[in-house]
Amino acid sequence: MNDTANPQPVKALLGAGEIRRLAAELDLRPTKTLGQNFVIDGNTIRRIVAAAAINEDETVLEVGPGLGSLTLGLLDAAARVVAVEIDPVLAAKLPQTIAQWRPERTGSCDVVLADAMRITELPAQPTALVANLPYNVAVPVVLHLLERFPSLRHGLVMVQDEVADRLAAPPGSKTYGVPSVKAAWYSQMRKAGVIGMNVFWPAPKIASGLVRFERHDPPATTATRQEVFAVIDAAFAQRRKTLRAALAGWAGGAVLAEQALVRAGVDPSARGEVLDIRAFARIAEAKNPLSA
Incomplete structure (x- = not known):
């Protein structure tokens, strides 16, 4: 008897062709203002989802789902995804993309049209944060979400590589600073890898870093x-x-x-x-x- 389990088929994810086709349909020109750099490599999405260590019963908060490449990967791993998107065109398109690529999961994703820096409530309490964050707002977004949603117990964010180093830096290191210390109030942050520029469209001029975090209690103190x-x-x-x-x-x-x-x-x-x-x-x- 063969005890080897049959491997599950690998579900298709958005590639470069699909991303560009979706962008053309929407007449979308990625902007630096919104930090729009879309992942076009399925293996990178699988790597991010695996590194996030999501359980199948979790609700995942995704900030900036864009055209949905990471969203599809998260839906394959989690019970539910809450996707917060600031661009109304992208927010409107995402449910259609899910319906086409993951029709069996159409009821498992809530799309919230909002600025992640301003959200104070969500349709479900997220337990994990997984996001490809715009470089210019990555740190304030992470700190805001950790403060506002104590249900977030762990997560993985992709940020500018230099920002990743700052978030995960220990005391005494050259990159240790305000982001490092404030993040440590909420959680233990560790760098989980580097993502090259060629897996994005448009390609950024610098590499991205993955930062994984696990929430812990803040220091015992009478100070706020x-x-x-x-x-x-x-x-x-x-x-x-x-x-x-x-x-x-x-x-x-x-x-x-x-x-x-x-x-x-x-x-x-x-x-x-x-x-x-x-x-x-x-x-x-x-x-x-x-x-x-």
């Missing part, structure tokens, strides 16, 4: 997220300054900044680039001696 983020912004506003100098404006003077740093157990002569999210939370908490 807004208070902690204010410290982070001040600490990195002038990277070469010591924390005593960089936080002077935030604290109301260099002396008060030093006092808060000492209470938090942080060297006033250190720089923000060496501190992790827990240290920033301690500093925010120590600004008020009564709460330290």
